[in-house]
Amino acid sequence: MVVGVGGVAVGAEPGARQPGRAGAGRPTRRELTRGLFASLAALALAPVVAASRPVLPADGPAGTSFDETYRGRRIRGALVPAVRAVDDGEWQVTVDGRPLHLMRRADGSWLSMVDHYSSYPTPLAATRAAVDEMGPGQRLREPAPGPAGGGHGGHLHMGGDHGVRA
């Protein structure tokens, strides 16, 4: 589920720094699915697994969070370590406090639910592009309520059941 960045625990712990997404030597998703998975994942994801809970220094290393005012809107984003060891984290982004769902392309770029037919090099660029395309005075919808009533209630801002994985 998308969690507002404001609700994320903040404060550094030793060894809890996330590796940069584009860091050399990190396994790509394709490599993972090719069967190199076990060994590479164990090596590269160890720091993430070591974090017992989301740890996001507000002034953390470049590439793991942002917080700025862009064209009058507060945009915030943070890479949150994943619960499952096979994933290396999830970007949680908000625009004026409301979650913006980001998705990943195979070339490593990002797209958002607002701007779904092109992609951007970083989560920050994708978030700014979403602001660019939102009508002035428009806000993102509040997250849909839980799955009460079944159906698609929880999917709208999620783009399906898929989490956002860095």
Place this chain on the structure above:
Amino acid sequence: MAYVRKDVSRLTAAERARLVKAFLEVKRRGEYDEFVRVHIDYYTPDGEDGLRAAHMAPSFLPWHRRFLLDLERALRRVDESVTVPYWDWTRERSASGVPWTKDLLGGDGRARDQQVMTGPFAYAAGHWTIREGITDGEFLARDLGRARDPIDLPTRAELDRALDDPVYDVPPWDSTVTRGFRNRLEGWGRGSGKASWHNHNRVHRWVGGAMLSGASVNDPVFWFHHAFIDLQWERWRSRHHGRRYLPARPPGPGDAQHGRIVARGGKLPPWNVTPESLEDVSRIYRYA
């Protein structure tokens, strides 16, 4: 007996009126919003896990072909004379011409909030409240031509470059391929910015507002656009003498695309139909 899908610029006034009425009735029945939800649910990009059926995949074309048939069936349950027209954006390139007229889809959004103010799908007309949206406005939004930083619709020459490619699709069957008819038409380019937006994708961006978002189906032009995309598949098959959908067989267990895409005889969700069964639609409809 196959029915005919027409060029939207050639519809008579009566045909336009019946088409609009059918759309509004499908919306009133609650069926339309389900189409919006299905399209959102099946948008799995190639950098995410799981099967990609609708986008960034070979089945982009058959998936949307079947999606269009479902909508068309819903329209025809209301009025069996109606078919989905196509918008030839290589010819109809003006933000004030067809299909943006008051008796069809209405015009551009206003500057303040991109709200469409004219035509039957304007919020004030009372028949087109957006329930499955990304932003909180309940109105249909457009930004034709992208006012802040204008772009043009794709050209005939760009569309021809897609049609000229004799191969349907190539490995790794995703948004990174630079050859193959499918992605040349779907339009995922390299890098960012204007030069990276092609054909199908570029049209979504040119219309803007709802059409640029994950809930693009909210704008009825989605169907006119995808009917034209679907027509290109027919043209491509004809130009290349019946060349087939690829891949013919699913990628093997050692392939990174194993389980991620649908091969010619594989099952397309949510319908469990094969791309193969959707290659020849001549018994269902044809384009005029």
